[in-house]
Amino acid sequence: MISVKSISKKFGKLEVLKDFSLEFELGNSYAIMGPNGSGKTTLIKTILGMVLPDQGEVLVKGQSIKGNHTYRSLIGYMPQIGRYPANMKIGQLFAMMKDMRPEIKAYDTELIAQYELEGMKDKALGTLSGGTRQKVSAALAFLFNPDILILDEPTAGLDPIAVEVLKKKIKNERESGKLILITSHILSDLEELTNRAVYIFEGEVYFADTVDSLKEITDEERFSPAIAKLMQWTLKKNTAKKSLSHV
Numbered sequence: 001m002i003s004v005k006s007i008s009k010k011f012g013k014l015e016v017l018k019d020f021s022l023e024f025e026l027g028n029s030y031a032i033m034g035p036n037g038s039g040k041t042t043l044i045k046t047i048l049g050m051v052l053p054d055q056g057e058v059l060v061k062g063q064s065i066k067g068n069h070t071y072r073s074l075i076g077y078m079p080q081i082g083r084y085p086a087n088m089k090i091g092q093l094f095a096m097m098k099d100m101r102p103e104i105k106a107y108d109t110e111l112i113a114q115y116e117l118e119g120m121k122d123k124a125l126g127t128l129s130g131g132t133r134q135k136v137s138a139a140l141a142f143l144f145n146p147d148i149l150i151l152d153e154p155t156a157g158l159d160p161i162a163v164e165v166l167k168k169k170i171k172n173e174r175e176s177g178k179l180i181l182i183t184s185h186i187l188s189d190l191e192e193l194t195n196r197a198v199y200i201f202e203g204e205v206y207f208a209d210t211v212d213s214l215k216e217i218t219d220e221e222r223f224s225p226a227i228a229k230l231m232q233w234t235l236k237k238n239t240a241k242k243s244l245s246h247v
């Protein structure tokens with residue numbers, strides 16, 4: 001569904017993605033992990049067309065995204081921090097988004113209902129707490145029932161009840177056959193929500209395979225210790241990379 005092909009991206013002299021290739025398939029949920037600054041958000045923004053690669057290309061459903069914006073309608077994106085016009089009200093934001101997609105007549109309003117956003121429709125976005133803002137971002141990401149969901153630190157800032165609501169939603173969407181990409185530093189969330197693990201180190205794919213294979217390779221039964229081991233290996237500059245990465 002998404003093919004990232006030999007992407008390289010530099011910011012000034014900093015090489016953030018280095019000849020980076022990965023495939024993401026429908027029906028799977030991918031944990032995108034790596035230390036701070038390893039290139040996770042840059043990868044996501046490249047897929048979204050918000051960062052232009054210096055080399056390589058991204059294909060969605062076999063079509064290059066270069067100069068083609070229609071593919072974006074397949075993707076629901078929940079950013080790390082949603083930035084909205086301060087004076088706009090919640091209700092106005094949802095109405096505006098619906099106006100921008102007139103071809104869509106049926107909406108997924110499950111999160112709007114569960115987060116009780118309807119009752120807050122007259123609240124200005126600039127006055128919202130961080131958690132409520134996250135709820136708005138989550139509800140927007142799912143609103144048009146997209147095939148692909150890209151969720152950047154989705155549970156950060158949400159209270160425990162809101163976290164459980166979102167996790168259940170993500171699991172249901174995956175079971176219905178969607179493609180989900182999640183970045184998070186909360187490994188327990190990733191363990192619950194994903195079946196594929198991608199570990200990025202210094203702009204390169206260090207590991208990309210199933211979570212089961214990750215556990216096997218690291219000889220760990222649980223997700224967190226398995227990731228901790230990968231991290232230790234990278235920090236020790238372990239050179240077993242070629243045999244680890246299945247790309």
Ligand SMILES: Nc1ncnc2c1ncn2[C@@H]1O[C@H](COP(=O)(O)OP(=O)(O)OP(=O)(O)O)[C@@H](O)[C@H]1O
Binds near residue numbers: 039
């Ligand atoms: N627009 C930009 N201009 C200059 N440097 C940038 C830009 N965007 C990202 N970078 C740099 O690229 C590197 C990778 O950043 P990126 O946000 O992709 O990392 P990340 O893996 O998502 O990190 P985190 O876990 O902290 O969110 C960092 O060193 C960052 O400072």
